[in-house]
Amino acid sequence: MCDSMFRALRHHVPIRRPSFASSALAAAAQVHPRADIDPALRNLLRDVDISLGSKKRTSRGPQPLLKKELVEVPGQISDVLESAIVDSNEIESFEDEPTMGRKSPAAEFGEYGLGAAVLPFELQKSIDLIISESDKKQLHNDAERLFHDTNSEFAQGGWEAAYDIQYRTKNQVHEHAERDGSAFASVALPAHFSVITAVLAHLKRRLEPEWRVERIIDWGAATGSGLWSSAYAFQEPHTPSSQRDVVNRTISNTTLRQYIGIDKREGLVTVGKRLLRDVDTGPLRVSWRKALRDDDIVPRSEGHYTVALSAFMLTSLPTNVARKALIKEMWSSGAHVLVIIDHNTKEGFEAIAQARDYVLTSGDKEFNDPEMDGWDIRGSHVVAPCPHDRPCPLYYPGDIKLVCGFSQRLQRPSFVRRTKHSGKGHEDMGYSYVVLRRGHRPANPDTHFGRVGRVGQSALGREQPPIKELFLHDETEPVPLEEEKQDSMSLEIADGQPSTPAAMDAALRLEAYHWPRLIFPPLKKSGHHILDACAPHGKVIRMTIPKSQGKQPFYDARKSEWGDLFPHPPKNPAQERYQPLRVNGKARPIRHPDIGKRGGKPAQKGVSYGALAEDLKAARKQSKRDRLARKQQWEQE
Known part of the structure; x- marks a missing residue:
């Protein structure tokens, strides 16, 4: 009885359940008012959106117009463009013009x-x-x-x-x-x-x-x-x-x-x-x-x-x-x-x-x-x-x-x-x-050309005293322009220097006959450099170039290599490698192949089977000689 009543209610009385889909559709159909966002925040959100995924999105703004292949240029602008065109010969002449390096011209000439x-x-x-x-x-x-x-x-x-x-x-x-x-x-x-x-x-x-x-x-x-x-x-x-x-x-x-x-x-x-x-x-x-x-x-x-x-x-x-x-x-x-x-x-x-x-x-x-x-x-x-x-x-x-x-x-x-x-x-x-x-050896010209490079020029520019006072000039008195001041300063720096690269090379070529040559690898430290060289007076000398001598000499010494000619004299007198005399008055040569701090542990030679075979052969010969000596001694006894 109860079961039949339950079936009847099941078939004839429908049971309502809530529908989530219908509620979502109803909510979506409603129009919500647009939220007012601060313009600064709107720009920030747009920038964030661009940085995160703008590569895959297309801009919603108006598309720019396509550029034409040929555009008519006004006459004044075309004249300016034609005047800006540089001739290829001018480019080649500009490239061929030598530029001053960081090393001094004399040090560059002495490179070996x-x-x-x-x-x-x-x-x-x-x-x-x-x-x-x-x-x-x-x-x-x-x-x-x-x-x-x-x-x-x-x-x-x-x-x-x-x-x-x-x-x-x-x-x-x-x-x-x-x-x-x-x-x-x-x-x-x-x-x-x-x-x-x-x-x-x-x-x-x-x-x-x-x-x-x-x-x-x-x-x-x-x-x-x-x-x-x-x-x-x-x-x-x-x-x-x-x-x-x-x-x-x-x-x-x-x-x-x-x-x-x-x-x-x-x-x-x-x-x-x-x-x-x-x-x-x-x-x-x-x-x-x-x-x-x-x-x-x-x-x-x-x-x-x-x-x-x-x-x-x-x-x-x-x-x-x-x-x-x-x-x-x-x-x-x-x-x-x-x-x-x-x-x-x-x-x-x-x-x-x-x-x-x-x-x-x-x-x-x-x-x-x-x-x-x-x-x-x-x-x-x-x-x-x-x-x-x-x-x-x-x-x-x-x-x-x-x-x-x-x-x-x-x-x-x-x-x-x-x-x-x-x-x-x-x-x-x-x-x-x-x-x-x-022929004769060229005489010493006693000149000192080409001792300043870009490093030295920068140091000289920084040493210029700053302006401390202002003076009132009369209207009739000419005031030198800044360009004229720079030109006068460069002339003072290059006073007496050869004007062309060929003339500079010719002057340095004569000077180089009397520059010391580095005959050992230089010792380069943080505050000074030690150079061992063969001097023009026929002795081996040790020159010390400290940082206090100047930017350019110190830089040239740091960039010097074994075999170079070094044009700068040391700040302090160079140390001469003298030879102690023997009893008979003859000079005694240096007994060690190192100079100064170059003494180190001798290089260890690798294993040589040839040398090992020679040692074994010599040991066998010595053993044979010892046996013969003992045999002769035993026979005599």
């Missing part, structure tokens, strides 16, 4: 560093062709046999660039000749190229711009490192813009007209000829000799543009007599400039010092020879690195501890890294050198 040397593409291509024709594994073995020495003090990573191999028989010489040449071209030639290029670049800066090299006589030419370096160093002045970069230079654009390479090592010369096989040499004539001929000697009057070059050859000669004969032949060749380079070892520095003494002595003899009284050019002098013609203060025959040497960095080409099985991208080549020239 070439930076990291890069092999030109033409030379890399020639060496790659030689390597492609060789057995790669055999090439690496030959290079390791010739140039890998883990016991060498100056070798980097066990590799060095000295070639002084001696074979026992002629058959061995003939067998290894061309293989040694290929290994030399892939390992030693790039390092030699970087050093010779650095020396010739410095020589080119030091000598007058009219000096145009046309002939090179190269003793110890090997595979032609001197040929490639000189051809790229002495380029025509009007070089195309595409060849101004060192990498893109070509031999055909050189000023050289003749190159004579002198070398008896047939294997190296053969590879040197192969390197030039597919190269356009232009007007340059290349010839190879085993010895200097009489027709190769240049008359002294015609040797102004001839350079006698010898790179890394002196130490490969067996005796001092052979070295002296080579230097004598270079001096007798008639060349006005002699460039002699060798390794920065004790032997290499001694060979360079002996060659320097011989050439200077030969030049002094010409003043005492009555037959040479009518000659225009007599004597000789040192162009670089020495700022004097006196005896070398570091050279003591038989007891050399200090070496006057320098370093040049090379960016290793890919073939050098592959040949040496090394991933290092650069290497440093140490060397000693001397550049000598016929």
Whole structure:
């Protein structure tokens, strides 16, 4: 009964439930009044909306009108635009105008560093062709046999660039000749190229711009490192813009007209000829000799543009007599400039010092020879690195501890890294050198040009006293404008200075003969810099440049590098490296290879299996000798 009544109520009496959808629709149909928002708040909300998601939304404001492709410009505006157009020639002349650097012009002129040397593409291509024709594994073995020495003090990573191999028989010489040449071209030639290029670049800066090299006589030419370096160093002045970069230079654009390479090592010369096989040499004539001929000697009057070059050859000669004969032949060749380079070892520095003494002595003899009284050019002098013609203060025959040497960095080409099985991208080549020239040494002009750069000018501008009082001027009295005051101040700063860059270089070129040269890396501190240099009076001095000396000298000292010429005198007198005397009155050389604070822990050598084998062999011999001695002693007893 109850169930039937419940079913009836269920079917006939509907139960109302609240509907949320209907209430939401009713609320949405009602119109709500717009809230009044402060204009500042409205702008803030709009900015927030733009910053959060305006990239995906389109602006509701009116769209701007599309711009026409061609718009007619009024006549006055077009005249102004035409007057604002700059001619391309004016832009080039503006770019060519030199700007003053932060360093002083004198310090910039005294810079020696070439930076990291890069092999030109033409030379890399020639060496790659030689390597492609060789057995790669055999090439690496030959290079390791010739140039890998883990016991060498100056070798980097066990590799060095000295070639002084001696074979026992002629058959061995003939067998290894061309293989040694290929290994030399892939390992030693790039390092030699970087050093010779650095020396010739410095020589080119030091000598007058009219000096145009046309002939090179190269003793110890090997595979032609001197040929490639000189051809790229002495380029025509009007070089195309595409060849101004060192990498893109070509031999055909050189000023050289003749190159004579002198070398008896047939294997190296053969590879040197192969390197030039597919190269356009232009007007340059290349010839190879085993010895200097009489027709190769240049008359002294015609040797102004001839350079006698010898790179890394002196130490490969067996005796001092052979070295002296080579230097004598270079001096007798008639060349006005002699460039002699060798390794920065004790032997290499001694060979360079002996060659320097011989050439200077030969030049002094010409003043005492009555037959040479009518000659225009007599004597000789040192162009670089020495700022004097006196005896070398570091050279003591038989007891050399200090070496006057320098370093040049090379960016290793890919073939050098592959040949040496090394991933290092650069290497440093140490060397000693001397550049000598016929004639008198230029006299000291006693001038001090180009000592102020942008750093010094800024310091002088800040030192100008501020205006403290105002004066009333009469109407008839002229009042100088601010531009005139600045011009007068600049004239006072540059009073007596050369007016053109060429005149400035000519003046600095004469002064540079009497500037001290940094022969050791400078010690740079926060408040002062210590520079060890070879002075014009023939002594090794230590200069201290404090911050109180001035902005410009301190900045130039901070930017100075090993091998630079430093033009600023120190604030306080320099300390001279004197030599204590022996009992017999002779000077005693410095006993340690360090100067001042450079003494440090010696570099630890890596493990060498060759040295270990030698030690074991010596120990076995000593043990055998001890056994024999004990046996003899036992038999006697």
